[in-house]
Amino acid sequence: MTTPTFAVTLDDIRAARERIGSAIPRTPLAASENLSKICGNRVYCKLENLTVTGSFKERGALNKLLQLSGEERAAGVIAASAGNHAQGVSYHAQRLGIAATIVMPARAPLIKVTRVKSQGAEVVLHGANYDEAYEKALEIQKERKLTFVHPFNDPAIIAGQGTVGLEILEQLPEVDVIVVPIGGGGLASGIAIAVKSLRPDVLIYGVQAKRIASMDASLAKGELLTLPGARTLAEGIAVRTPGTLTFPIVNEHVDGVVTVDEEEIASSVLLLIEKEKTVVEGAGATPLAALVNDRLPFSGKRVVLVLSGGNIDVNVLARIIERGLVKDGRMVRFTVRIQDVPGTLATLTGLLAELQANILEIYHNRAFSKADLAETEVELTLETKGNDHIEQIVARLRKKGYTVIQEA
16 A cells, blocks of 8 residues: 655654744643543643634744745735634734735624734735635735735645644653644644654544534545535634645544534533633634543543634623523523512512522513513523522522513
């Protein structure tokens, strides 16, 4: 059987490591006692969310930029991205004095657009999604004769991302399994080449969002597939078509690709905040989502979860936290009917205080209430201690004669 020849070798990754050098310091590999107990493995987190731009993407971007010729540097570069790749390219292009143009979807989050602009890049807003932004970027590239910096389908990008694999082997030589998010496949490919070249016994698993699992579908079919676009919390890996360079590498060197759903991703973002005191974006939480939800076929192993990035929109994060609190029974909302006379609300809130329920919000509903004219409905949002506490509160209120209508 002939050994496949890939676009990137271990030597390329080692050269990338030397090239990017101190500009991208080695990220920590943190052992987690809490996650180890939950998951039944010895769990370590590779904290790529702690890079300057908050993502592994700057590794490949810098490696690519440092290999440009003098003529290419003078002309400038262009990239299409809605987030992490844009920031990696713009940040390091500014450092190196290279003009950068970034094409972003028209609805890209304002915070990300502002950040890329603040790093000196020209931002062009175009299209409803990444694919339309990508097509526009190719048009501009031809018009202006710029160098295109692809987010994953480029040997220099793959080699740069592979430096994560070298670091993991240095930080934890006895690693058994590495779990990595997969979108277009640049990170997984780079890590797989680096690790399998030096430690072929190490298992490598990729994780995708179930809503847009293009690599998983392509591997199952044995050829590149393009999936319809879909919205997902893991926007950093929402890629419709894997790379022509990355697909064969993943097919050869990655031991399996699994998928996780939106609730599992959200719960894992919250779990990392609570247990590890670290903030990751949806894509970065997918390795933990796969491990904690038993998608991976092993236990009792030394497992590295690659937390690929931490650039999560604060509004999305707020929603994840609130929904997580509701799911865990630490926040509840229900409606109580009371007599519409002075003092009855004070009695109700006094009873809730006795039950140690903290009132977060309270709303009187008279005009749209289904109660009779002598009553009013009070909608309450409470901070609680868990589902048992909620049951105790509802039972006590009903025992006191209140009608309690719980949210579905």
